[in-house]
Amino acid sequence: MKNPDEKPSRRKFLGAAGGTVAALALGDVARAQTKATTRVQGRNMTSLSERAATENPTRTVHEKLVGIATTPIAELDGIITPSDLHFTRHHAGIPTIAAESFELLVHGLVGRPTVFKLDDLRRLPARSMIRFLECAGNGVAGLRAIRRDLSPEAIDGATSNSEWTGVPLRTVLREVGVKPAARWILAQSQDAARYSRSIPLSKAQDDALLAYAQNGEPLRAEQGYPLRLLLPGWEGSASVKWLARLEVGDEPTLVREETVRYSNILPDGRVRVFESELGVKSIITFPAFPRQIAPGWWEIRGLAWSGRGRIARVEVSTDGGTRWSTAELDDPVLPKAHTRFRARWRWTGGTAVLVSRAVDESGAMQPSTQELRAERGPGNDYHNNNQRAWIVEGDGRVFFYPG
């Protein structure tokens, strides 16, 4: 499946689709040249380039239930998530903050406790990076709710991928002078939850970013405007939004959101805390529920990502995991970023079970559902990176296929 140009059967790609491509009639040239739109001046431009009138993408908003809105990942191509379709998780609503009066306090075990205005931070040497953000609970619907009518968005819609720009946190820490005893940083939001998380200094000094821009423009309000923490590859809940302060200390603060929540209870009753790095994961986004396909050639498409670095390869099976073949990956394959994979498949009718499994550059492979359950137990809420599967039934309808 590596190179489409080498596959002899691909000439049949459309021919096998059952006559959707019509042979040319002589009138077709005239028809192409005199479409209705060729006869009237089009509309004027607008200050923002609008979506086509018939294209109205939307997120699914679970406001009352859990304060989450999900990205329609099966409706999107490529790897960049449009900013207005980025998933959101909030704990006390979306605060309204003016950039002009914004202040970030950095204090604690530092030599020069400092209040930064947004313009101060924008002035510092910046970095841009394309990285995914994912909710730690992503995938739980596919693991817990044993239902067939789950779409890719219902299972994994709490992941999105953007180009983020900001100042590396290590630069700010150098500005204020971190004291030798420093080990952890408490990041606190100015939302009504005063949402807080403890961040190890090692991550802060590595690739953590104080991000003020997303896909070129200032952060969306829901994404932490005007400033958020971005911890690439880590569960999204650690990337605190609407930042108010960073307090450098010598131990974690043990706030609610890193003890009662976002910690992982193992089968033997032990609890994994501060297990922040997300594992390697993939999901086929087409074909998937609620699509129905006809016999013929199809391109299986999906997304893969890992909190540990780049995706090394993605394997796809159409027989429930007996045989696997390697999918193609679109450039660029970036660390801690969504990666688009593609694989050709000819459906000849009958039942088929489609599964994908990704391998990251650390060598880790996405586990089967059985392997994940054995390791994490039935009560697992977070870090659900088990393989996702879809069943194609005899009539071509596609359903989620819990392992």
Next chain:
Amino acid sequence: MKNPDEKPSRRKFLGAAGGTVAALALGDVARAQTKATTRVQGRNMTSLSERAATENPTRTVHEKLVGIATTPIAELDGIITPSDLHFTRHHAGIPTIAAESFELLVHGLVGRPTVFKLDDLRRLPARSMIRFLECAGNGVAGLRAIRRDLSPEAIDGATSNSEWTGVPLRTVLREVGVKPAARWILAQSQDAARYSRSIPLSKAQDDALLAYAQNGEPLRAEQGYPLRLLLPGWEGSASVKWLARLEVGDEPTLVREETVRYSNILPDGRVRVFESELGVKSIITFPAFPRQIAPGWWEIRGLAWSGRGRIARVEVSTDGGTRWSTAELDDPVLPKAHTRFRARWRWTGGTAVLVSRAVDESGAMQPSTQELRAERGPGNDYHNNNQRAWIVEGDGRVFFYPG
């Protein structure tokens, strides 16, 4: 300027800014924890994640004059242009086309002339790629209109950078079977201009894309919804939008937009036609008109791109081109894509002239304005890739500085 961490002077980055960063007062922690937003539940989510109320980016629309809207490149970070801020050039308004009734006719010197529906094309093996699109006339304001009050958008706002998804044109050509005599393809729009361009078969077989998606979602109406041609690295006017048909032939059609327009008259009166590949280019987007800066450390920021491939390096001068230093480039550095560069600079007062020059992987360097004028003459309209410069005056105000 390569590694910010190696620069001993960067600790002074904010200190030299003149006291904008306040030392901590004891009340600051309480102030950070009890901001007004911490006392009230925030607003609910909306189906699309909105811009912050105070952020209203917009394009400059020159509708009556030339049918062009430009991207506010100096207001953006990173390399991805939000789809609603992508520049637009049109010749007869924006047609409204329904995806369901869309048809692309491919005919001429082919074995199987074919009408493709949009779903047929979406079904074929796809590719995503991050590539710039640029109007051939970009930069002409900086070369012709000798004015100081030009912003980066006024000079170079007709370039944008997106992730495009579609089917490689070579795949469609293989489906229809190109005959041996084929050399050129006429691409025709279904807008009211029936805008048309002749594309060499070599480009069509190389990296040309029939694009239906931009930054993850269907094309914006102004970008050719539901299907456009994308010729990476070539002048934007060749990437025909709102495609109606592709006619394979043995010679170029010599339509108006490749003879009277979009051809280049040289000083000796000869005309370069089908000079489609865009040269290597860069522009400093900060500091630039209409900004005013204070003495101290600043990060010079800008964009570089080339129609020939990847940017190899960008050099920056702060003395009008006498001394040059190498700027940092943000990852990823992709072929035929915007690349973000950064360089540190301490302004100590007095007049300074900031210039950038990019070098691409072919070894080509962005020419000086004098070199471009010598090669192309005073009447040049297109392919203006001369070096752009800004003058910082004694009071810190920044103006365009024509060469």
